[in-house]
Structure formats: C-alpha cells, structure tokens
Amino acid sequence: MVIHCEHLVKVYKTAAEFRALDDVSLDIKKGDFISIMGPSGCGKSTLLNILGLLDEPTSGEYLLNGQPTAHMKDGLRSRTRRDHIGFIFQSFNLMPKLSVLQNIALPMRYGDMPRSEILPRARELLKRVGLEDKADNTPQQLSGGQCQRVACARALANRPEIILADEPTGNLDSKSGADILELLQELNRGKMTIIMVTHDEKIAAGAQRIIRMKDGKIV
Amino acid sequence: MKLPDLISTGWAEIRSHKMRSFLSVFAIAIGIATFFYTLSVLSQRYRDIDRSAQISGKGRVDTFIEKPLSMDQYNMLLRTLPEGSSLSLRTGNYITNAIYKGRVLNDFAIQGVLPSFQDSAFVFDVEGRFFNWKDIENKHRVAVIIVYPRDKEKRDFTRYLFHEPGTEQTPLADLVKRVNLLNQQISINGQSFTVVGILRAPTVEKDFRIARDMEHNQYIFIPYSTWYDIIPSWRDYFETFIRVVTGSESKTGKAVSSLSSFLRSQFGSDFDPIINPFRFQLKFARQQAWINLRSMIFIGLIAMIAGGIGIMNITMAVIFSRTREIGIRRALGASRWDILFQFLVEALLLGLCGAALGMVLGYLAILHMADNADQMTFSWWVVAAAVLLALATSFVFALYPAYQASKLKPVDALKYE
Numbered sequence: 231m232v233i234h235c236e237h238l239v240k241v242y243k244t245a246a247e248f249r250a251l252d253d254v255s256l257d258i259k260k261g262d263f264i265s266i267m268g269p270s271g272c273g274k275s276t277l278l279n280i281l282g283l284l285d286e287p288t289s290g291e292y293l294l295n296g297q298p299t300a301h302m303k304d305g306l307r308s309r310t311r312r313d314h315i316g317f318i319f320q321s322f323n324l325m326p327k328l329s330v331l332q333n334i335a336l337p338m339r340y341g342d343m344p345r346s347e348i349l350p351r352a353r354e355l356l357k358r359v360g361l362e363d364k365a366d367n368t369p370q371q372l373s374g375g376q377c378q379r380v381a382c383a384r385a386l387a388n389r390p391e392i393i394l395a396d397e398p399t400g401n402l403d404s405k406s407g408a409d410i411l412e413l414l415q416e417l418n419r420g421k422m423t424i425i426m427v428t429h430d431e432k433i434a435a436g437a438q439r440i441i442r443m444k445d446g447k448i449v
Numbered sequence: 450m451k452l453p454d455l456i457s458t459g460w461a462e463i464r465s466h467k468m469r470s471f472l473s474v475f476a477i478a479i480g481i482a483t484f485f486y487t488l489s490v491l492s493q494r495y496r497d498i499d500r501s502a503q504i505s506g507k508g509r510v511d512t513f514i515e516k517p518l519s520m521d522q523y524n525m526l527l528r529t530l531p532e533g534s535s536l537s538l539r540t541g542n543y544i545t546n547a548i549y550k551g552r553v554l555n556d557f558a559i560q561g562v563l564p565s566f567q568d569s570a571f572v573f574d575v576e577g578r579f580f581n582w583k584d585i586e587n588k589h590r591v592a593v594i595i596v597y598p599r600d601k602e603k604r605d606f607t608r609y610l611f612h613e614p615g616t617e618q619t620p621l622a623d624l625v626k627r628v629n630l631l632n633q634q635i636s637i638n639g640q641s642f643t644v645v646g647i648l649r650a651p652t653v654e655k656d657f658r659i660a661r662d663m664e665h666n667q668y669i670f671i672p673y674s675t676w677y678d679i680i681p682s683w684r685d686y687f688e689t690f691i692r693v694v695t696g697s698e699s700k701t702g703k704a705v706s707s708l709s710s711f712l713r714s715q716f717g718s719d720f721d722p723i724i725n726p727f728r729f730q731l732k733f734a735r736q737q738a739w740i741n742l743r744s745m746i747f748i749g750l751i752a753m754i755a756g757g758i759g760i761m762n763i764t765m766a767v768i769f770s771r772t773r774e775i776g777i778r779r780a781l782g783a784s785r786w787d788i789l790f791q792f793l794v795e796a797l798l799l800g801l802c803g804a805a806l807g808m809v810l811g812y813l814a815i816l817h818m819a820d821n822a823d824q825m826t827f828s829w830w831v832v833a834a835a836v837l838l839a840l841a842t843s844f845v846f847a848l849y850p851a852y853q854a855s856k857l858k859p860v861d862a863l864k865y866e
Contacts, residue, residue, distance in 0.1 A: 284779070313782070
C-alpha cells in the first residue's frame with residue numbers, strides 16, 4: 231500500500247470551526263490512478279495537500295509507503311515530498327523568471343543529484359513532454375497547455391512514485407486537457423501512482439477509480 | 450540546495466530588482482566606507498608609530514631637567530645605568546647669535562649635543578662627520594648643521610610683510626639651501642666654528658619619528674661641552690634633555706630608578722623630574738590616534754546599523770512579495786533550511802557588494818581627505834575586516850526575515866496571491 235489513511239480529520243479554526251475533512255479513510259495501491267471529485271469546498275484539495283505532506287491533519291493517521299507521517303520533522307517531510315511526490319497544480323505554479331529548462335531543473339537542485347546531471351535530465355524530461363524546442367523560453371511565452379506540460383515534466387524530475395494533480399486541466403481548453411490526461415495515463419502505465427482532483431467528469435472518467443467527496447467525507 | 454545554486458538564484462534576484470538592490474548596497478557601502486577609511490588611517494598611524502619605535506631604539510627613557518649637567522656628572526650617571534646603555538645629553542636652551550661671512554643669520558637655534566645623539570631616532574644622512582668624543586673632550590669649535598629637504602618648504606610671507614630695510618638678516622634655512630657650508634667657518638657668540646658635518650633630514654613622508662622627536666626647527670649643533678663652556682653665565686638657568694637607550698625594554702625600570710636616584714643625589718632629595726619611558730610616549734601616541742578617529746568609528750557603526758535596517762526592510766518586503774514562490778519551492782522539496790539559506794545568501798551577496806562599493810568609496814575618501822594619502826599602505830586585515838563586517842551586518846539583519854520566511858507553512862504560502 232502506497233497510501234494508507236485512517237480517520238483523517240482537518241479542522242480550520244476560523245470564526246466558526248470548519249471541518250474540511252471529516253473522518254476520511256483511504257487506501258491507495260502502487261500503480262493506482264484515482265480521481266477525486268466533488269463540489270467546491272468538499273475537502274478535495276485539503277485531502278490532496280495532506281497526502282502531499284504540504285499540510286498536516288488535525289487528527290487521524292496517514293502512512294506513506296508504510297511510514298507514519300504524523301511526527302515527521304520538517305527535514306524528513308521535505309525530503310519525502312521531494313523524493314516520493316510530484317505536484318501538478320491548476321495554475322501551473324512555474325517560476326516566471328526562470329526558463330522552462332530551469333523550472334524543470336528546480337526540484338533536482340533541492341536533491342542530491344550531481345549538478346552536472348541536472349540539466350541533461352531536465353532536457354530529457356522536456357523532450358518527453360514534447361517541448362524540447364522551448365527550453366530557453368520563459369513560462370510567459372508558452373500557452374496554458376504547454377505550461378502544464380512543463381509542470382508535468384517538473385513533477386517527474388526526482389522520479390517520484392506518486393503524482394498529485396490538483397485540477398490539472400482546470401485552466402486548459404478541452405484539447406490541452408485531453409493531452410494532459412493522456413500524459414498522466416501514460417505515466418500510470420509505467421506503474422506510477424496518480425491522484426487527481428478534478429471537476430470534469432470526462433477527465434475523471436480517464437482514471438481507474440473515482441472517489442467522490444461531500445462535506446469533508448468520502449461518499 | 451547547493452551553494453552555487455543558492456548564489457546564482459540570489460544573484461538573479463538581485464539583478465532583477467536593480468534599484469532595490471542598489472539602495473541596500475549603498476546603505477551598507479556608506480558604513481563600510483567610513484570603517485575602511487578610519488581603519489586604514491588608524492593602521493597606517495600605528496605602523497608609523499611602530500617604525501618610530503624601531504628607529505628610537507629599545508628601552509628608551511627621556512627626561513628634562515632645568516639644571517646643567519657637567520661631563521663629570523655625565524660619566525657618573527652613565528656608570529649607574531644598566532650595562533650597554535647609551536646616554537645622550539642635549540641642551541635645552543638656545544643660542545641664536547651666528548654670523549656667516551658678515552651675514553647675520555636668523556631663524557635657527559644652536560644646541561649642544563653629544564656623539565650619543567646618534568643612538569636614537571637619528572634619521573639623517575651625514576655629509577662630512579658627526580661629533581666624536583674627542584670633540585667633547587677638547588671642547589672643539591666645530592658645528593654640524595641640519596638641512597631639511599626643499600619639497601615640503603612653506604613660504605613665509607610674513608617675512609616680507611615685516612621686512613625692515615637696513616636690517617637684512619639671512620634665514621639659515623635659506624642659506625644652507627644655496628651654500629654648502631661644509632668646512633666653512635661661522636661665528637657663534639663671537640667665536641669661530643668650523644662646520645664639519647651636514648645632516649640631511651629625510652622628507653616628511655620618510656621621517657618615521659613620532660611627533661615629539663620630529664622637530665623641524667633649523668638647528669646648528671655644537672659639542673655639548675663646548676656649548677657649556679662658551680656660555681658659562683647661563684649655568685643658573687641651564688636646561689638639559691637627557692636620553693637613555695638601554696637596548697632592552699626589561700632594563701627600562703632599572704634605568705628609570707638609576708636616573709631618578711642619580712638626579713636626587715646631585716640636586717637634592719626633593720628633586721622630582723618627570724621621567725618618561727619611551728613606550729609610554731608611544732602608548733600615548735597610539736591613544737591619541739585612536740581618540741582622533743573613534744568618533745569616525747561611531748559614525749560608521751551608526752551607518753552600518755542603518756544599512757542593516759535597510760537590508761532587513763528590503764528582505765521583509767522581498768519575502769512578502771515572494772510568498773507564493775516560497776510555497777512552490779517548498780512543494781518541490783525545499784526544506785525550511787533551504788528557504789532560510791536562500792534569503793541569507795541573497796542578503797550576504799548584497800553585503801558583499803556593499804563591502805566592495807564601500808571600499809572603493811573609502812579609498813576615494815583616503816585619497817582626498819587623509820594626511821599623506823600617497824604614503825598609505827593598505828593592510829589585508831582592513832580589507833578582511835570590512836568584508837566581514839558587511840557580511841556580519843547583512844547576516845544579522847537578514848536573519849529574522851529569513852527565519853520568518855522559513856516558518857511559512859507550504860500550504861499557506863501556496864495559497865498566497
């Protein structure tokens with residue numbers, strides 16, 4: 231089991247207490263391709279952030295590759311995030327001042343990879359997403375679909391086992407959305423675990439399993 | 450993230466915000482310039498004092514008494530001093546009456562000295578010869594004249610303003626520049642003296658004596674015993690400079706006590722001259738140099754704090770505007786330390802640029818403001834201290850904002866618009 235969650239609860243203490251996640255239990259095996267669907271505010275992104283170690287649950291247990299994450303110190307949490315998880319965001323989250331190639335290289339710079347291997351690996355990934363001629367462009371010079379492909383390449387930089395995609399097609403036209411889905415499916419065929427949050431039924435249907443959420447619970 | 454990546458990331462950020470970066474760098478540079486200037490001038494002054502100590506000889510003791518000392522007393526005193534000591538006497542009073550080929554000389558002083566005058570702070574090149582002990586023993590009518598180099602000569606316009614026709618006098622300084630007086634006769638107090646030596650003084654830049662030694666009065670020296678002989682009527686108000694050079698700092702205490710007890714034995718038990726070991730004079734000179742410059746250090750410190758606050762302010766603003774970027778970096782695997790280091794390295798780079806600019810400004814200030822700027826030699830430690838100070842200031846003032854940045858939760862930073 232790559233991901234094992236039991237009774238995850240996330241409470242935001244604002245003016246009133248808000249339970250973004252309410253007793254969520256979930257098992258995900260290696261090589262699964264899962265879509266999480268649900269209305270806005272149902273807790274999809276909160277769940278994804280907790281699975282990606284960007285946030286911590288208020289209570290409950292989350293085991294990543296059999297390892298409890300509850301009391302991980304920041305260093306180990308960051309290393310785990312860097313080595314095991316790749317993120318794809320709806321708004322791409324590319325660094326506007328860096329070139330496409332440098333954006334892809336960025337996660338590797340936080341790792342132990344020798345400096346001489348970083349740019350060749352980034353070029354290889356860029357080729358894999360079909361943008362090898364855009365290496366020196368900045369993100370502003372690319373279309374939305376191209377930006378998301380760069381983000382996919384960046385997510386793959388440190389050879390993670392899990393890809394977490396938060397509405398990866400949300401800002402794209404249907405053709406580009408379909409391209410990204412195809413890319414994710416291709417990665418999944420290579421035994422990569424993919425967890426994708428989406429609103430789009432058609433995109434969600436591309437996954438092996440759909441998890442539906444409502445009011446912080448899996449329904 | 451590895452250091453080269455941190456540096457290139459930091460440098461790219463600095464370059465992409467040129468005006469903001471320049472203001473931080475400039476604030477640091479002002480402080481560094483002040484420090485660089487002050488420390489350079491101070492270290493140069495200390496170096497000069499050290500050189501002065503070297504040429505003055507080790508274990509020097511000076512005193513001044515308003516009494517005459519005869520050559521018999523000289524010999525008695527020398528026997529009480531630590532072995533190997535040099536003892537030099539010099540008259541404190543002046544004779545100012547001399548004539549050369551019918552020309553009345555002025556603007557000079559005649560002093561009696563001993564051959565041991567050469568044993569301390571003797572920076573002169575000798576043309577001819579200096580006195581020997583035979584001159585002293587036989588009270589020879591010989592003279593030695595100091596000639597100062599022409600380069601630092603200042604025009605004395607008052608000489609022309611107060612000129613009275615019919616009273617032509619020749620300043621000795623002018624005469625020695627025009628006429629080589631070596632082996633010439635001059636009349637002092639009505640007695641004829643032969644000039645046996647010319648002492649050529651170094652230029653001001655090459656004269657490393659401390660201020661007390663560095664008199665630039667125009668002197669004619671004659672043997673101490675001769676001076677003492679030709680003005681017998683002055684014995685009642687005779688003044689004597691006494692200088693002992695023991696050759697070792699450890700003998701200084703003994704020299705002071707010997708000198709003190711000898712003078713008491715000669716002039717009464719309540720006779721209490723001020724006896725100055727030369728190292729106290731050097732210490733005083735060092736203290737004086739520090740006192741003259743410490744206010745500059747204080748101004749530099751204030752400027753550095755202002756520069757540091759500038760760096761802090763800008764780092765905080767940078768973090769505010771780059772919160773989302775911090776979130777992205779955290780999502781991609783950056784740890785808290787990575788974020789902390791990234792902002793610290795950026796601030797340190799600003800500090801380094803500030804140090805470089807500050808040293809250039811400091812150097813220009815030295816060229817235009819410092820005394821003897823052309824003599825200034827720059828110490829590596831001043832450069833190192835300036836760089837370290839700039840780095841330390843940047844580090845200290847960037848630490849808090851960088852720590853705040855590292856504490857941001859990835860999920861919150863990512864949501865920041």
